[in-house]
Amino acid sequence: MTTTQEKTFSGPLGPVTSGLLKFVGGASELTLAAEPKDSDHLYQGRFSGLVPEIDTTGGVVTVRYPRRLHPFSVRRHSGSLTIHPTVAWAIEVDGGTGRLTADLSGIVLSRLDLGTGASHVSVSLPRPRGTVRIRVAGGVSNVSLRRPQDVAARIAVSGGASQLTFDTQHLGAAGGGTTFASPTYDTTEDRYDIEVLGGASALTIDRA
Numbered sequence: 001m002t003t004t005q006e007k008t009f010s011g012p013l014g015p016v017t018s019g020l021l022k023f024v025g026g027a028s029e030l031t032l033a034a035e036p037k038d039s040d041h042l043y044q045g046r047f048s049g050l051v052p053e054i055d056t057t058g059g060v061v062t063v064r065y066p067r068r069l070h071p072f073s074v075r076r077h078s079g080s081l082t083i084h085p086t087v088a089w090a091i092e093v094d095g096g097t098g099r100l101t102a103d104l105s106g107i108v109l110s111r112l113d114l115g116t117g118a119s120h121v122s123v124s125l126p127r128p129r130g131t132v133r134i135r136v137a138g139g140v141s142n143v144s145l146r147r148p149q150d151v152a153a154r155i156a157v158s159g160g161a162s163q164l165t166f167d168t169q170h171l172g173a174a175g176g177g178t179t180f181a182s183p184t185y186d187t188t189e190d191r192y193d194i195e196v197l198g199g200a201s202a203l204t205i206d207r208a
Helices: none
Strands: 007-012 018-024 028-034 041-048 053-057 060-064 078-083 088-093 098-103 108-114 119-124 131-136 141-147 152-157 161-166 169-174 178-181 191-196 200-207
Touching: 007 053, 041 053, 041 060, 152 161, 191 200
Parallel strands: 018 060, 018 088, 028 078, 028 098, 088 108, 098 119, 108 131, 119 141, 131 191, 141 200, 152 191, 161 200
Antiparallel strands: 007 041, 041 078, 053 060, 152 178, 161 169
């Protein structure tokens, strides 16, 4: 049930070593960061205004917002969520999510998917373990992905993208089949492999 009061959520860490965090229905004004390493919580969240439902099954945490708001509601909503840093997390951001600020520098990231319609998303990426794949769907706009200074990355564009920045390269547009890579991408094991589907715009991928 949707409420308009402040509410907190949490889930126990237990034996979970890998997790999936899913945002469904269009989160907004949300911050995401790491829990303290000595925490016994898999996640903790605090929300105000429009409060989502959070379902937990094993290591799968689903944050579900209603897709339809009351037509006369003007109340702002916001939230913060922290996830345990020793769990290897895959993160899926459903379409319609806006104004998400994610400091993932303190977690283990196994995969990141940004769905169609995501906008005004800022992500500070952690140091990768192996090749970590990031998928940016078509229709995504105003997205910033920042990785540690010495971490290699490759970006493959399919279907075209506009207002694309990759490190020091500023491009008005990139056609389908375009690929950019850091000089050390092919010789390093810990790296980011980023796929950008057609229609993405105002996308910045650079180093912190």
